Amino acid sequence: MVVPDASLETLEEASIDKCTCSGVCKRKTDFDNLVEKICLALGPSSGIDSDEANCEHLINLMRRYASKESEWSKYAFVDTTRNYTRNFVDHGNGKANLLVLVWNPGKGSLIHDHADSHCIMKILKGSLVETLFDMPAPDDEARPLKHKSFTIYGENEVTYISNKIGLHKISNDDPNEIAVSLHLYTPPWREGEKTGCYCFAPTTGKKTLVNMSNYYSVHGKRN
Numbered sequence: 423m424v425v426p427d428a429s430l431e432t433l434e435e436a437s438i439d440k441c442t443c444s445g446v447c448k449r450k451t452d453f454d455n456l457v458e459k460i461c462l463a464l465g466p467s468s469g470i471d472s473d474e475a476n477c478e479h480l481i482n483l484m485r486r487y488a489s490k491e492s493e494w495s496k497y498a499f500v501d502t503t504r505n506y507t508r509n510f511v512d513h514g515n516g517k518a519n520l521l522v523l524v525w526n527p528g529k530g531s532l533i534h535d536h537a538d539s540h541c542i543m544k545i546l547k548g549s550l551v552e553t554l555f556d557m558p559a560p561d562d563e564a565r566p567l568k569h570k571s572f573t574i575y576g577e578n579e580v581t582y583i584s585n586k587i588g589l590h591k592i593s594n595d596d597p598n599e600i601a602v603s604l605h606l607y608t609p610p611w612r613e614g615e616k617t618g619c620y621c622f623a624p625t626t627g628k629k630t631l632v633n634m635s636n637y638y639s640v641h642g643k644r645n
């Protein structure tokens with residue numbers, strides 16, 4: 423069931439921003455609060471499919487967060503030998519994967535789909551380029567992918583994609599500086615099944631199933 427936006431707001435403000443620890447813990451950061459609000463919006467752990475996700479509300483939550491590096495840097499591990507480094511932050515009550523991705527200068531992803539997940543991406547630092555392509559029809563597999571659009575997203579901007587929109591690749595075109603992004607995938611990838619994420623060859627559209635279950639760090643700790 424999709425809960426109306428207004429009631430979610432009331433619930434979030436009442437339940438998250440008040441600390442009950444009697445001053446023992448450090449105050450939650452806005453990033454901590456964002457993660458909690460996302461979990462609250464996703465609802466308790468009882469299964470979810472892509473039709474149930476209130477993406478508009480999730481996008482608004484991501485938009486309202488003003489990025490502060492000191493708040494998310496504990497998740498932002500970087501492996502300089504990879505194009506980008508995937509760091510796991512939270513599983514959203516089992517209904518999502520929330521990741522911090524660190525993009526090395528001048529590097530990017532392959533062209534990929536998102537299985538049956540919604541993907542919401544917020545830029546935490548720097549800027550990222552999204553190149554969109556049409557989703558090839560099943561009988562299109564020997565043709566070049568059709569380019570759709572090219573968009574640059576700067577710090578704090580948010581974008582959304584699903585297979586209904588098409589395929590994309592993400593790249594950090596800055597030759598010197600890393601970029602960092604926050605990604606929410608809901609429902610989470612179902613690993614080891616044919617419903618996983620595929621990468622696509624630009625000239626032929628040939629697709630290859632990829633394993634997305636490996637993370638460089640989990641909950642701020644190096645694997």
Ligand SMILES: [Fe+2]
Nearest residue numbers: 534536541590
């Ligand atoms: Fe993506």
